Amino acid sequence: MDKSKHIVVVGGGFAGLYAARGLRRAPVRVTIVDRRNHHLFQPLLYQVATAALNPADIAAPIRAVFRHQRNADVVLAEVKRVDVARRAVVLDDGELSYDFLVLATGATHTYFGHDEWAARAPGLKSIEDALEIRRRVLYAFEAADREADDARRRAWLTFVVVGAGPTGVELAGALAEIARHALARDFRHIDPRTARVILVEGVDRVLPPFPADLSAKARAQLERLGVEIRVGARVTQIEEDGVVLGDERIAARTVIWAAGVAASPLGQSLAVPLDRAGRVIVGPCLAIPGHDEVIWVVTWRARSSNAFWAEVPRRSCIATKGCLRRSAALPQWPTFGAYTFPAFSPGCSGSRFTFSF
Numbered sequence: 001m002d003k004s005k006h007i008v009v010v011g012g013g014f015a016g017l018y019a020a021r022g023l024r025r026a027p028v029r030v031t032i033v034d035r036r037n038h039h040l041f042q043p044l045l046y047q048v049a050t051a052a053l054n055p056a057d058i059a060a061p062i063r064a065v066f067r068h069q070r071n072a073d074v075v076l077a078e079v080k081r082v083d084v085a086r087r088a089v090v091l092d093d094g095e096l097s098y099d100f101l102v103l104a105t106g107a108t109h110t111y112f113g114h115d116e117w118a119a120r121a122p123g124l125k126s127i128e129d130a131l132e133i134r135r136r137v138l139y140a141f142e143a144a145d146r147e148a149d150d151a152r153r154r155a156w157l158t159f160v161v162v163g164a165g166p167t168g169v170e171l172a173g174a175l176a177e178i179a180r181h182a183l184a185r186d187f188r189h190i191d192p193r194t195a196r197v198i199l200v201e202g203v204d205r206v207l208p209p210f211p212a213d214l215s216a217k218a219r220a221q222l223e224r225l226g227v228e229i230r231v232g233a234r235v236t237q238i239e240e241d242g243v244v245l246g247d248e249r250i251a252a253r254t255v256i257w258a259a260g261v262a263a264s265p266l267g268q269s270l271a272v273p274l275d276r277a278g279r280v281i282v283g284p285c286l287a288i289p290g291h292d293e294v295i296w297v298v299t300w301r302a303r304s305s306n307a308f309w310a311e312v313p314r315r316s317c318i319a320t321k322g323c324l325r326r327s328a329a330l331p332q333w334p335t336f337g338a339y340t341f342p343a344f345s346p347g348c349s350g351s352r353f354t355f356s357f
């Protein structure tokens, strides 16, 4: 293999991080590009949003992760687009050429055409989002404590979470817990335990992608925590002081959006076919048809709440061993132990993250 081959990995999330780690013994140069200087453990964002954890507990500097990987360099920059013809990623302040490119830029929120709702109902994808939600939640209790008018106080003490996927379920549960337990005795003029946490879901059950029995268990647990669940209900309007669900209006000062994700916009710059959700269509080895040796688009997917697995290229491969073993990953985070990296997509070879040249 040619040592001078340059592999650019865009994105230092789970997918990009493990792709780059997987190349640690390969005789190539690896550059990890991310617009943030930290890798983020997204599954625990809701704990930051509800003041149970601090940002530093779930973020690790990407440079520190790759401190001992001699063939890896880290660049803090936003990738604006990919110039496929010239094999270059265009940054906000320059460009990087590549021989092989791994795009692992994750997903973003979507408000289903209602971008104006973003300011009223923040989503949860970044540390900044989590801190903003934390600020709003804690402020709502403070404002309620000082509010003399009953109806307005009720609105401050009503929290609506839109979307009952894993993020919405976790958030609603955590909000109910802080209202019922963490804050229960801290106020003189309100009883935080009377706060309403309403979880709204458009389809007929919580955790729609999960098996029905798990949905039912999650629902029962949420109800035990005091969360009100509205399934089969679609949000039609989000206002400064309330949410409209069809004919019903709920007065609520805090609304959190956990209802939809969209593909990374970077996919659009590839000028390749996208599906209806804007996702890049890849072959079985995650390469883009027509650019087999050049571009891979990877993401991590959740199969169950505690299992990640990577889909990796399947062709005859020059492998770097063991890259997805848990021990190779940020062992200083105890919570990481709950996540397993068991198998890869069917047909991919063994427990190896592989690159073919």
Ligand SMILES: Cc1cc2nc3c(=O)[nH]c(=O)nc-3n(C[C@H](O)[C@H](O)[C@H](O)COP(=O)(O)OP(=O)(O)OC[C@H]3O[C@@H](n4cnc5c(N)ncnc54)[C@H](O)[C@@H]3O)c2cc1C
Residues within 6 Å of the ligand: 010, 011, 012, 013, 014, 015, 016, 033, 034, 035, 036, 038, 039, 040, 041, 042, 043, 044, 045, 046, 077, 078, 079, 080, 104, 105, 106, 107, 124, 125, 166, 167, 264, 266, 298, 299, 300, 301, 302, 303, 304, 305, 306, 307, 308
């Ligand atoms: C609140 C929450 C809870 C979750 N809980 C679970 C769970 O319990 N179990 C589970 O399996 N999954 C869970 N997930 C999903 C899981 O976190 C994601 O599937 C996973 O993080 C996706 O990893 P990724 O590497 O594909 O993308 P990301 O982790 O999103 O990483 C993408 C990276 O690319 C960078 N980037 C993006 N665009 C650019 C650009 N143009 N230029 C430079 N850099 C760029 C970003 O800064 C980011 O670092 C949860 C997600 C959230 C938000």
